[in-house]
Amino acid sequence: MKKNFTKAPQPPPVLDASGMSRGTASWYPPGADVVQDQRQTFASEFEEHFHVPSRIAEMNHELISTVNDFHFAMMNDCPRNEFYYNALKAVVKPTSVIVEIGTGSGLLAMIAAKLGAKHVTAIEANKSLAMVARRNMDANGLGDKITIINKMSTDVTAKELKYGKADILVSEILGTLLLSESALEFNNDARKRLLKKGAIVIPHGGVQHVTLVESERLDVITTARNWKGMDFTAFNSLRDTSSLIFTKQVGCRFHNLGYNNMSARVPIIECNFATGQCNAAPPLERRMRAQIKRTGTVHAALYSWEVYSDPKKTQKMTTHVEDTVDNFPRDMQWGQGVQVVDDYVASERVASEAERRVSVPLTVKKGEWVDLVVRYASDGVLIQCLVERLDKAGAPISWKSEDFSDEDRSDNGGYSGEGSDGDLGDESGDEALRDLD
Numbered sequence: 001m002k003k004n005f006t007k008a009p010q011p012p013p014v015l016d017a018s019g020m021s022r023g024t025a026s027w028y029p030p031g032a033d034v035v036q037d038q039r040q041t042f043a044s045e046f047e048e049h050f051h052v053p054s055r056i057a058e059m060n061h062e063l064i065s066t067v068n069d070f071h072f073a074m075m076n077d078c079p080r081n082e083f084y085y086n087a088l089k090a091v092v093k094p095t096s097v098i099v100e101i102g103t104g105s106g107l108l109a110m111i112a113a114k115l116g117a118k119h120v121t122a123i124e125a126n127k128s129l130a131m132v133a134r135r136n137m138d139a140n141g142l143g144d145k146i147t148i149i150n151k152m153s154t155d156v157t158a159k160e161l162k163y164g165k166a167d168i169l170v171s172e173i174l175g176t177l178l179l180s181e182s183a184l185e186f187n188n189d190a191r192k193r194l195l196k197k198g199a200i201v202i203p204h205g206g207v208q209h210v211t212l213v214e215s216e217r218l219d220v221i222t223t224a225r226n227w228k229g230m231d232f233t234a235f236n237s238l239r240d241t242s243s244l245i246f247t248k249q250v251g252c253r254f255h256n257l258g259y260n261n262m263s264a265r266v267p268i269i270e271c272n273f274a275t276g277q278c279n280a281a282p283p284l285e286r287r288m289r290a291q292i293k294r295t296g297t298v299h300a301a302l303y304s305w306e307v308y309s310d311p312k313k314t315q316k317m318t319t320h321v322e323d324t325v326d327n328f329p330r331d332m333q334w335g336q337g338v339q340v341v342d343d344y345v346a347s348e349r350v351a352s353e354a355e356r357r358v359s360v361p362l363t364v365k366k367g368e369w370v371d372l373v374v375r376y377a378s379d380g381v382l383i384q385c386l387v388e389r390l391d392k393a394g395a396p397i398s399w400k401s402e403d404f405s406d407e408d409r410s411d412n413g414g415y416s417g418e419g420s421d422g423d424l425g426d427e428s429g430d431e432a433l434r435d436l437d
């Protein structure tokens with residue numbers, strides 16, 4: 001989750017004595033009191049003869065793992081902190097009443113208080129983090145200006161806010177995918193119940209992008225090849241081109257792999273956190289047409305996002321590979337999402353016609369147009385991207401598992417034909433399969 005998390009699976013909410021769920025959110029941050037099993041301590045993860053510092057031994061194991069996975073790096077992502085500082089500085093007044101969703105160490109609430117806000121209510125789902133935040137706030141002499149509520153934001157009511165509904169909502173609940181920590185859901189809920197009408201929301205909005213990339217080094221760790229005359233390519237029948245993984249899981253910073261952008265960055269989800277408008281779902285599938293920038297092989301779809309401070313986009317914060325080259329902490333907390341891509345239509349055709357399980361490389365030519373078929377999970381968070389070539393009439397060449405008729409080829413998905421001559425022809429299928437062999 002953050003940054004290594006996806007939305008699923010989630011532990012079920014804890015039930016109280018009456019058997020009622022205490023939680024109402026569709027996703028909970030790791031270590032949230034409402035879902036954590038208090039008995040599973042960090043110490044219980046180790047054999048007894050291992051030393052576990054007493055400061056963390058009794059804390060929830062998930063909290064300690066998560067905090068050590070990304071929280072330190074996140075706090076030291078200074079351009080991130082700067083983004084929030086500048087965004088808050090532009091709007092905070094001595095009369096400002098502020099709510100923060102997910103205060104963690106207390107960092108954003110403390111920025112707001114230091115900038116002179118009247119009062120900040122800092123909401124935090126985890127008790128241990130809430131206690132640490134309190135210590136940070138007191139140590140900085142900001143204790144009186146900030147109230148901490150140790151709850152999920154969805155369980156906080158306006159009555160609990162010392163100065164009533166807020167003028168400003170601030171949060172940093174962004175995942176490796178823009179919405180993977182339920183930023184839209186939690187902002188929407190807080191806007192409706194905890195904010196004054198027309199309140200300012202930071203970040204104001206954001207865009208999730210996908211870019212097609214070529215990366216020989218990524219290919220080396222995701223494809224079976226030949227070595228000393230031995231052919232291992234049968235192993236490619238096990239390739240996973242469905243899942244979206246995170247660069248941290250691959251153990252790399254993407255720019256260190258070396259890569260070529262094969263398409264422009266394509267916006268696939270646009271969200272306005274201040275109004276709740278978002279085009280993520282429905283529909284469950286959307287097509288975007290993209291032009292290939294260079295001849296080569298598309299090895300992956302790379303997912304990155306950007307968020308804006310305000311409607312004028314005065315401040316911008318991104319996870320785009322080009323923007324994080326000098327930001328090691330950002331790559332170690334968010335990084336980017338990666339999905340290995342192949343020519344799925346050619347692969348399915350070989351499977352159907354020759355009964356061979358293969359993963360045909362997606363070789364492309366400069367100038368060729370392709371369709372990005374973006375599938376959204378029904379919760380609007382998880383994403384999958386397929387690439388389809390176009391036939392001579394500019395219609396996408398799709399694959400339907402039941403059959404693969406000419407009718408399917410002529411279904412152009414509503415496009416008016418800004419196509420190319422890059423059909424399935426000699427670029428794909430058997431030709432590409434031969435390359436692999």
Ligand SMILES: C[S@@+](CC[C@H](N)C(=O)[O-])C[C@H]1O[C@@H](n2cnc3c(N)ncnc32)[C@H](O)[C@@H]1O
Nearest residue numbers: 029102103104107123124125151152153172186
């Ligand atoms: C990514 S951290 C950000 C911490 C801090 N705001 C910062 O910017 O450094 C998100 C924090 O929000 C908490 N959190 C996430 N969603 C929450 C929610 N809906 N209600 C309360 N706490 C939440 C998590 O437990 C975590 O501590």
